[in-house]
Amino acid sequence: MASNRQSNPSQREKAARIRHLMETEGDAIYAHASASNLRRTQTYAETDGIEALRTETRAIKEDAIERLPSLLETVREAVEENGGTVYLADDAADANAYIAEVVENATGGDGDGTDATGASDTPSVVKSKSMTTEEIDLNDALEREEIDVTETDLGEWVIQLADDTPSHIVGPAMHVSREEIADLLREEFDTDDPFDTPEALTRFARDKLGERIREADVGITGANFIAADTGTITLITNEGNARKTAVTPDTHVAVAGVEKIIPSIRDVEPFVDLIAKSATGQPISQYVTMLSPPTDSPTIDFDRPDEPIAGGGDRTDGESSDQTVGDDGGASDSDRDFHLVLLDNGRMEMREDDQLRETLYCIRCGACSNSCENFQSVGGHGFGGETYSGGIATGWEAGVHGQDAAAEFNDLCTGCTRCVDACPVKIDIPWINTVVRDRVNRDEASEPYDFLVDGLTPDAESGGIDLGKRFFGNIGTAAKLASATAPVSNWLSQADPVRAGLERTLGIDRRRDLPTFQRESLVDWFERRGGPETSRRRAQRANESGAGAALDREAVLYPDVYTNYVDTDRGKAAVRTLEALGIPVRVPALPESGRAPLSQGMVATADRQASELYAAVAEDLDAGRDLVVVEPSDLAAFKREYERLLPDRSAGRLAENSYEICEYVYGLLENGADAGVLRTGSGDDPVAYHSHCQQRTLDLEAPTTALLEQCGYAPRTTNAECCGMAGSFGYKQEYYELSMDVGDRLAGEVDGAERVLASGTSCGDQLETLLERSVPHPIELLAPR
Amino acid sequence: MTTDTVGRFERELEALEVGFTRVRAADASDAIETALEEPAVGVSLPFDGVSLPDSVRRAPTAGDLVDARTGVTPATFAIAEYGSVAIESRAAGDEPVSLYPERHVAVVAESDVVPDLSAGFDRLVPAFEDGEDSLVFATGRSATADMGGLVHGVHGPGEVHVIVLEDR
Numbered sequence A: 001m002a003s004n005r006q007s008n009p010s011q012r013e014k015a016a017r018i019r020h021l022m023e024t025e026g027d028a029i030y031a032h033a034s035a036s037n038l039r040r041t042q043t044y045a046e047t048d049g050i051e052a053l054r055t056e057t058r059a060i061k062e063d064a065i066e067r068l069p070s071l072l073e074t075v076r077e078a079v080e081e082n083g084g085t086v087y088l089a090d091d092a093a094d095a096n097a098y099i100a101e102v103v104e105n106a107t108g109g110d111g112d113g114t115d116a117t118g119a120s121d122t123p124s125v126v127k128s129k130s131m132t133t134e135e136i137d138l139n140d141a142l143e144r145e146e147i148d149v150t151e152t153d154l155g156e157w158v159i160q161l162a163d164d165t166p167s168h169i170v171g172p173a174m175h176v177s178r179e180e181i182a183d184l185l186r187e188e189f190d191t192d193d194p195f196d197t198p199e200a201l202t203r204f205a206r207d208k209l210g211e212r213i214r215e216a217d218v219g220i221t222g223a224n225f226i227a228a229d230t231g232t233i234t235l236i237t238n239e240g241n242a243r244k245t246a247v248t249p250d251t252h253v254a255v256a257g258v259e260k261i262i263p264s265i266r267d268v269e270p271f272v273d274l275i276a277k278s279a280t281g282q283p284i285s286q287y288v289t290m291l292s293p294p295t296d297s298p299t300i301d302f303d304r305p306d307e308p309i310a311g312g313g314d315r316t317d318g319e320s321s322d323q324t325v326g327d328d329g330g331a332s333d334s335d336r337d338f339h340l341v342l343l344d345n346g347r348m349e350m351r352e353d354d355q356l357r358e359t360l361y362c363i364r365c366g367a368c369s370n371s372c373e374n375f376q377s378v379g380g381h382g383f384g385g386e387t388y389s390g391g392i393a394t395g396w397e398a399g400v401h402g403q404d405a406a407a408e409f410n411d412l413c414t415g416c417t418r419c420v421d422a423c424p425v426k427i428d429i430p431w432i433n434t435v436v437r438d439r440v441n442r443d444e445a446s447e448p449y450d451f452l453v454d455g456l457t458p459d460a461e462s463g464g465i466d467l468g469k470r471f472f473g474n475i476g477t478a479a480k481l482a483s484a485t486a487p488v489s490n491w492l493s494q495a496d497p498v499r500a501g502l503e504r505t506l507g508i509d510r511r512r513d514l515p516t517f518q519r520e521s522l523v524d525w526f527e528r529r530g531g532p533e534t535s536r537r538r539a540q541r542a543n544e545s546g547a548g549a550a551l552d553r554e555a556v557l558y559p560d561v562y563t564n565y566v567d568t569d570r571g572k573a574a575v576r577t578l579e580a581l582g583i584p585v586r587v588p589a590l591p592e593s594g595r596a597p598l599s600q601g602m603v604a605t606a607d608r609q610a611s612e613l614y615a616a617v618a619e620d621l622d623a624g625r626d627l628v629v630v631e632p633s634d635l636a637a638f639k640r641e642y643e644r645l646l647p648d649r650s651a652g653r654l655a656e657n658s659y660e661i662c663e664y665v666y667g668l669l670e671n672g673a674d675a676g677v678l679r680t681g682s683g684d685d686p687v688a689y690h691s692h693c694q695q696r697t698l699d700l701e702a703p704t705t706a707l708l709e710q711c712g713y714a715p716r717t718t719n720a721e722c723c724g725m726a727g728s729f730g731y732k733q734e735y736y737e738l739s740m741d742v743g744d745r746l747a748g749e750v751d752g753a754e755r756v757l758a759s760g761t762s763c764g765d766q767l768e769t770l771l772e773r774s775v776p777h778p779i780e781l782l783a784p785r
Numbered sequence B: 001m002t003t004d005t006v007g008r009f010e011r012e013l014e015a016l017e018v019g020f021t022r023v024r025a026a027d028a029s030d031a032i033e034t035a036l037e038e039p040a041v042g043v044s045l046p047f048d049g050v051s052l053p054d055s056v057r058r059a060p061t062a063g064d065l066v067d068a069r070t071g072v073t074p075a076t077f078a079i080a081e082y083g084s085v086a087i088e089s090r091a092a093g094d095e096p097v098s099l100y101p102e103r104h105v106a107v108v109a110e111s112d113v114v115p116d117l118s119a120g121f122d123r124l125v126p127a128f129e130d131g132e133d134s135l136v137f138a139t140g141r142s143a144t145a146d147m148g149g150l151v152h153g154v155h156g157p158g159e160v161h162v163i164v165l166e167d168r
């Protein structure tokens, strides 16, 4: 049958690849990433002044990147004064060639590399974990020069043995189970040790790696932070491998991106305080090493077991309180050689790029990955590029490997914004994803079928964008048409041939229920019942009866696309609630918010819609009216993205006067309105409540739960960060199954509950599909009938 | 420092499953002896009236280091809020002695137990500006979760004991 030619093959391939990753790696990734995320959330909540700390680190990074050229000079002077060498590498090849040369010199050039018999053995290098060396493929480059490289971080070692790639910035082997590691070691080392506990595996690894470290000619580490003023690098690990790698061999090479430089040693403090909290939820990591190499610590020659490690001998202790630090003899100083390799590889250009610059503030803690529901399902092999993974990978990959490297996985960021709360340096990760998506869109070649959506897409985009993206980016126009032709449009959209066509042309998965459009929009309903005049009379009656807050306020209810054309009930509930509490309402037809095009990376269209929306409400704002919003994603556009799309004054004014509906109602009750006129519970009526992802990032979950509590319900909130539907994401053929995987976890949390509420349309739709029952907005529960 | 600070330090160490003894300098040698398991290596302790017990091998060789079960070092200071000890990399070998053996015994003067990270940096910053070249904040035991479960004692010590000198 013709309809078997279902869709374009790349979407099917993508879907298959995602399915495969969910099956093979998803469970392990989910277990680790979600546990880290939960611990991170708890630790943030328990840490006094966490916000100030995040603001401080952010400010230090902004300043450091701004001053980077001069800090590079400062750090060079400091390291050279300490006795080390700085090499600024333009790109991967440059860095690799330099490091290989250092290793050759360290082995051939002095007595230590060649043993007493004069036989020169293969140069050997031990490494502690460093994503920057992954970025430049250092291991491969060194191995091509016949240099032995051993990773000493246990996870990284597993990856090296398995010839795999990291699936997470912090936990590279997060996707590998204990059993798989055991199999790998048995095969690799030809043993039949059962390795039936993590302890057994760890012991084996420690012994093997201990040997390698003791024999190594050169130790290579990364650097978490580099203090320019003193030339001090900070290394952070839990295992202790970076300490050993840095100080055991007499040559130490630290490789780091130029963005790791911060102005001073004092600036290291807030980062040390923050990085473990964001990465794993630990208060501090086990080992925070600060060193300005070459250090006084003695190098240890394990080939000469009878020699004291401190060349000059140790002092007798006891009354030696005058012991000075730093120059008490020993053969150490002269033996040690230190090279700091600072990598550009696109970073200086990122610094010039107003949109990508923020990426350079990243301290690579992995919190954005952990807080991401899509990441929890597929891991970094799906949600990641050549080197980096998770939401911020889009910025890194676009910057260091080029835009194509980011294009592959960038759509996995749904813009849920949960990472925004997680990121220790407050990077607007979703925005970076939106911008790069926009750039990718613009670069893509024109496709067939453009004619199909042309009429539906009055966007401001130049041609060539993926059809599905264009369709969803212009959803408001399509919804208007579907509403005008309902119920015919609804019948049509259930028909098999139509679904096949939608799948083929727009990539809308046929398994996904389509929204049912209402013939009468919310705006039309409001007009039919008498418009603002009727509303004013109703509000006045409420105030006269004493139920109202008796505030001299007036609300404009924003008729977002879904509330206006699909889920009109929640809009009507909002109107009735406001009136019952004494607030007159208006529901004018207003432009789209820009949320839909933003989610597709259509920034120009969103920009235009933002301007139109602002123009349309400016008079209401001037008249002192409050803009009340039901759909959290539209409110998030007003409060977050508009900062980037409108002049500051306009954005500020709109943000200040916009409210989430439950937040607004809660405020009315706080100001004396009578909750008794709402449909209240008995005091502890249990409800399961899933707040919308973007609503949480706006800190607007709490007002809804407070409102529910005040109205006699006992809300239990969910842990899942997002429902997986994320607007259009769950409709797309390549992501449908991933969306359901994420949704299943959320559904599992609320399954047993008698009543389930959700604030977002998408969340409600997703839960209704999975639970097969109605999942209303909280305002529908509370509104008087 | 105030008893409060030391109390906080002790509680944090307990949470980290790190041993803790508070003694007078005169009894420190015995306390170290009790805390260690042989064979032990150590570096000189810069506290008046405190010396390593005889069982601790001073000026250890590379071979001693590999064989040692315990390493004894001073800590320059300690951070109560996180239960961290600050180990300097002196030429005597504090860093390897604190790192290679399975058990680390750290000795710190009570006056050097500072309340929080910020106070720790107040000590660290001038030292580094003056040419100090290495300090490690070691908190709890070496750990990994990379092998399918949380395991202590990977590349660093899996057991740690801290001795606080109450009159120093």
Ligand code: SF4
Residues within 6 Å of the ligand: A169, A278, A361, A362, A363, A364, A365, A366, A367, A368, A369, A392, A419, A422, A423, A424, A425, A426, A427, A429
């Ligand atoms: S973007 Fe932020 S949360 Fe993500 S890895 Fe970087 S610092 Fe961590």
